Amino acid sequence: MGKRHEIEANGDCALKTEAVRIVIADDHEIFRRGLRSLLESHDDWQVCGEAVDGQEAVERVRELKPDVVVLDVTMPRLNGLEAAREIRKQVPDSKVVILSQHEPGLMRQSALAAGAGAYVTKSEVSRELMIAIEEIVSSK
């Protein structure tokens, strides 16, 4: 289970010990909404922030220091891979999961090279994302 290292005074999520804090970034609103309801269906997980592009994602993570950040690759301003690199550099404790429409053969290598802990194809999100986050959190 995830651990809480710091307590944020001004986050947009309520304090909740032992809850895994997650930031999600995708420029598609409905997808974000789906993602949030999917992740929050897990009792101990909490989506504490959202971003609509890579730049915003980096800012949110720096500010919220979540356990996990889920990044879509295809985003305006800064794409998911570039955002992942920045996050790994600036907030090394936040683990990154990268999502994209691309098949794993094409993207996994690039995602891992950018510092991501896991790569999940968007069409498989509902099946694979929960497992991937659990693995990352438990290995932390």
Place this chain on the structure above:
Amino acid sequence: MTTKDRVNILMVDDQPAKLLSYEAILAELDENLIKATSGREALECLLKTDVAVVLMDVSMPEIDGFELASMIRQHPRFHRTAIIFISAVHLTDLDRLKGYERGAVDYISVPVIPELLRAKVTVFAELHRKAQQLQVLNRQLEGRVAERTFELEKKAEALELLNAQLAMKNDQLDAILQTAPDIIFSSQGDGSRDYISERFFEYTGATSESATGFGWLEYVDPADEAQIKGHWMHCIETGTPYEAEYRIRNREGTYRWFRARAIPIRNTHGQIIRWYGTCSDIHDSKVLERSIRDNAAVLEKAVEERTEALRQLSTRLMRTQDDERRRIARELHDSLGQELAAAKMTVDVIMQRSTDSKDHSAIDASKCIDRALQQVRTMSHLLHPPLLDEVGLASALRWYLEGMTKRSGIETKLEVHPANFSRLAPALETAIFRIVQEALTNVFRHSKATHSWVTLTRNADHVSVEIRDNGKGLEEKVMKLRPGTLGVGIGGMRQRVEEFGGKLRLTNANPGAIVEVVIPAEEKAVERMLVTA
């Protein structure tokens, strides 16, 4: 003496005893001795035979010696026949004179001294023989003269015939020289002209005196004169055949192009004694040729311009096509794909919440969306190298090579130098990706290779790509990039390379072929900043 021709000696006396004594005296002369006992008998004998000497008695009955002698002399055949009188009487000087008058050549008086008679007869016999020989020689000579004369006559006739033929030939030659459309000329060993055919004078209006020697140069275009004179003198000195083209002024004062040719004629010592040559009007063909050449040049230039315009157009077309494909691919992948992914997510959430496990509608919807997502992915990948923009050339190529190996069974290997290959301009990345794609498609289609190696190298001022295989190699004509032999693949590769000012080179490696591409590309300051940031 067997070689001696015997001559006839006629002895005439009415007394047979005398005849016998003469015969006895003359026997040792070894001539033919003929006896006649009367004048008549003597005449008969003379008419039948050729007699050298007649020995006759002056006093004979019937016809006496004088009478017989004058009868003999009257006949022209016997003008020269020697007649010797023998007489015992009438030996006065008067008688002798009478005898000579009648034609006697000598007198012998009785008694006859045998030695004297023999000596006299011998003289006349020899004389006759000589005369006879002379006659034979004369006849032979005459024969020879006649023969020679005949030969000479025949020769004269032949000569006359030859002369006539020569005259005819001469006339023909003259006619040819006068009517030939070309100017015909001859020059002496030193190069001065000594004959120019009528055509020259017709054309130039020159007089024959003014054109011979080196006068003809007056009618040559001053622009050509120095050069052709130099060339002519060079040929004269070296003995090389002469050929030149120059302009000659006609009687109206306009110039036309002529081509002159001349060859040297040498004597048995190899010295040049004459030159013979022709000079032909080539003006019309020359003008035509020039206009064809000019037209061809204009045409060639037009073709070149058109080709360049087409090349530019085709480059723009290719670029536009690439841009359009990229746009559509992105649209499909990012917009439609995102929508579908969102829909799938939503359906999946609904599915999780649903308690009715027998309700398959959500599951069906999810599957439909999966298939749609797959199709969108495939279509966008076909339209544009996937992720080229996001992950860069090296990653996109790695992904493409893996797929290639899976589809074709050809083992592929990608080498990238340096390992952190920096980003290039999007259009250049697309071009290089397409070039590798084309090259590998060719390897797959034509080479029967089992392995292929792709090397991508970034240098300070250029990018180079090498695609090598172990197949059967390229055909010579393809390797030379000869137009018309290139398929769409290599043609397209070449065009993409040229668009960026690069070079494409095809070589055979035995085994296999090598495609090398070098494209100038400065490492941009922006790229370096990104790398070091």
